[in-house]
Amino acid sequence: MSLKARVFIATSLDGYIAREDGGLDWLMGATQSTDDHGYAGFMAGVDTLVMGRGTFDKVMTFGEWPYADTRVVVVSASLEALPKGAPAQVELHPGPIPALLEHLQATGAKSLYLDGGKLIQGFLREGLVDEMTITRIPVLLGQGIPLFGGLAKDVLLQHMKTTSYESGFVQSTYRVVR
Incomplete structure (x- = not known):
């Protein structure tokens, strides 16, 4: 695959990316820091953000679109058209993912940012994730939407780096071993 697919995501310490209802209040209120924890640098290397419908629906509630002029591809088998107000x-x-990849390559995508639990899980199952940066937030939710789901086989990772922030966030980057 000539595309590079990377993940940059936050989880609770117990591995959830959102509450069961999709709520992110625990994340939004986790720090008053102005540090972006490497997000701007990560986004500078991305030409296409690929997200699932659930993530897109959540982002649309934010008010201001957070991805500036970055190309965003929403993957959904059930959504027939984008809602009014979509950038x-x-x-x-x-x-499915193979058809999506064919489309992305044909339209010039080179560096993907994968966002959304189900989408990330699907790319992992297909063996298509190259790198993951996971920021652990010091909170236990006990239940919610997990980052990782069932896999047909183990996914071996090589640790690249870990950074601890004053906010209490701990960010680790892994390369997927193939």
Whole structure:
């Protein structure tokens, strides 16, 4: 695959990316720091953000679109059209992942940012994730939407680096070993 697919995501210490209802209050209130924890640097190397529908629906509630002019592809088999108010750089793709990758390559994508639990899980199952940066937030939720789901086989990772922030966040980057 000539595309590089990377993950940059926050989880609770017990591995959840959101509450069961999709709530992110625990994340939004986790720090008053102005440090972006490497996000701007990560985004500088991304030409296409690929997200699942659940993540897209959540982002649309934020008010201000957080991805500036970055191309965003929303993957959904059930959404027939983007809602009113969706930014012009957002496009919809029905999947599945092999067809999505073919489309992305044909349209010039080179560096993907994967966002959303189900989407990330699907790319992991297909063996298509190259690198993951996971920021652990010092909170236990006890239940919620997990980052990782069932896998047909183990996914071996090589630790690249870990950074501890004053906010209490601990960020680790892993390369997927193939």
